Amino acid sequence: MVEINLTRIYELVVVLYAISVLLYFIDFLLNNRKANRTAFWLLAIVWVLQTFFLLFRMIETGRFPILTIFEGIYFYAWVLITLSLLINRFLRVDFLVFFTNVIGFFVMALHTFVPMQDYSTVQGERLVSELLIFHITMAILSYGAFSISFVFSSLYVLQYHLLKKKKWGKRLIRLGDLSRLDYLSYLLNVVALPLLLLSLLLGVMWAYMKLDQFHWYDVKVLGSFLVLIVYSVYLYVRISRGQQGKSMAFWNMASFLILLINFFLFGSLSNFHFWNS
Structure with a gap:
């Protein structure tokens, strides 16, 4: 039951991520500040949920979860969101978050097709x-x-x-x-x-x-x-x-x-x- 709920939450993360990237794209094309603000808060929610999954996996495995390609891709996506939010917060570079998270969303989408691996x-x-x-x-x-x-x-x-x-x-x-x-x-x-x-x-x-x-x-x-x-x-x-x-x-x-x-x-x-x- 817990695994099913986690899967649903993860699917929600991917959907929110997609909507965030789409809104950033709208802002890029139309200079829509409202779309930009909404995209930022959606991305912040994605980061919180991603961090939760990272910590959950850490507790579940008893180690830092980066030892498989499944875990490594996920951590890479988390790093991209974290760096883009931090740099944008302190340096205020418009469109940085959008372009970075186009890469990040591609990585997250790829992550969903990578089989989960475990080791004895x-x-x-x-x-x-x-x-x-x-x-x-x-x-x-x-x-x-x-x-x-x-x-x-x-x-x-x-x-x-x-x-x-x-x-x-x-x-x-x-x-x-x-x-x-x-x-x-x-x-x-x-x-x-x-x-x-x-x-x-x-x-x-x-x-x-x-x-x-x-x-x-x-x-x-x-x-x-x-x-x-x-x-x-x-x-x-x-x-x-x-x-x-x-x-x-x-x-x-x-x-x-x-x-x-x-x-x-x-x-x-x-x-x-x-x-x-």
Whole structure:
């Protein structure tokens, strides 16, 4: 009975999330502040319910629920909502929440089609460790920051296009100035890259200690380091050469697409990665 009720609540979360994203879209098209406010409160309700499910799962499993692809995708969606609400609260960037939660809703929708996974007690005792918890948590937090950075770059490109076409209007004003969007995108990458690096180091340490066989040529390992490299090149070009603007925005957006491929595709092709179990 409890499981049925939880399923109904989860379905309600998805519906509220969809309505929130739709209202943000209406605001984006029509500059409707009322739709924006309603969407924000619906999203706040979604965040509260998501947090409840996260805590419930934590109590139910007796661990931080991120050790399966089912749990990891859910945590990623929760991170996206949390970061978008916090950044919008303190920095007041219009349309940030809308674009971020288009990604978040896609992740939540994908989450509903991923079969729920559990591990036996023996396997859990053998594989679960603090290193693994920190590895996955830091990786998903870095992915969340990279996602918001991607949104800022997308807003930059949109604003650049509107300015070039001289399409003046409320949308142009609400997007903010280009330099701020460019800087916020860069700043989030500065935060996310060290998190990803530490996550990979912890993951390698855990693999050597806990797995019977660890291969550097595994597709997930190579994909993760490819993500690290493309974002490192982005920061190197940005800092050492002082390059900014549209070219860096496109580089950042392309890097995020590589990140998504690594997260959703390479993980399923991995021969050892824990989420592939």
